[in-house]
Amino acid sequence: MNKHLYVWHNGKPVEAVIRNYSERDFDGLIEAQRLSFPPPYPEELHWNKEQLGEHVSRFPEGALCAEIDGRIAGSMTGLIINVGDYEHNHNWEAVADNGYIRNHRPNGNTLYVVDICIIPEFRKTGLGKWLMQSMYETVVQLRLERLLGGGRMPGYGAKSQEATPQQYVEKVLSGEWNDPVISFLLRCGRVPVGIAENYLDDEESLNYAVIMEWRNPFLS
Incomplete structure (x- = not known):
């Protein structure tokens, strides 16, 4: 993939490129992770070069980056799984193979997103x-049948005394509360299908995640 488009930054259009990332991008991708996920997000969950090497060799179509003025501004990574192999109540480490995606199944039915970040x-x-x-x-x-992935709930930690994870999501869906990640995924067309407990070591989300999908509308 190599897509050229314009996005608005500081009130004016700037040219951006969305393309598949490769080995030459690894340092920029790691820096983008560092900027996108500061503490208390665990630093050990940032990509390393060995993981990125697995991404580009096993499923290059699922290794995307966004570039502006030659700088990596964001990235997104996925793999293909058979959704029946995983229940909705699953964790990131199992589905993402701890970030190495060695469990990628080319003949699977679901593209599973293991990371998206924008600096x-x-x-x-x-x-x-x-x-x-x-x-x-x-x-x-x-x-493929769908895109699936777990969305962090970084606003939940501050509301956990008022609501269960399910109630929190319902309040976000009703517009009563806002969550930066869930609300972003909703605007992208993703739909909640479940709650995962102990999904990721994520203090802000109290380790919960919302499993959200997008179904391929072109399959009968």
């Missing part, structure tokens, strides 16, 4: 939505 400087430009749209296009091109 703070380029948030609210639409880049994240364009990355998601590009991964939807990969789902369609490969004739």
Whole structure:
């Protein structure tokens, strides 16, 4: 994939490129992870070069980055699984093979997103939505049934005394509360299908995640 488009940054259009990442991008991808996921997010969950090498060799179609002025501004990574092998109440480590995606199944039915990030400087430009749209296009091109993934709930920690995880999601869906990740995924067309407990070592989300999907509308 190599897509050229414009996004709005500081009130003006700037050219961006969404493409498959490769080994030459590894340092930029790791820096984007560092900027996108500061503490208390665990540093050990940032990509390393061995993981990135597995991404580009096992499923290059699922290894996307967004570039502005030669700089990696964000990335998105996925693998193909058979959704029946995993229940909705699953964890990131199992589905992502701890980030190495060695469990990628080319003949599976579901593209599973294991990471998406946009560095703070380029948030609210639409880049994240364009990355998601590009991964939807990969789902369609490969004739997969769906895109699936766990969304963090970083606003839940502050509300956990008032609501269960399910109640929290319901309040976000009703518009009463806002969650930066869940609300972003909703705007991208993703639909909640379950709650995962102990999904990821994520203090802000109290280790919960919302499993959210996008179904391929071109399959009968």
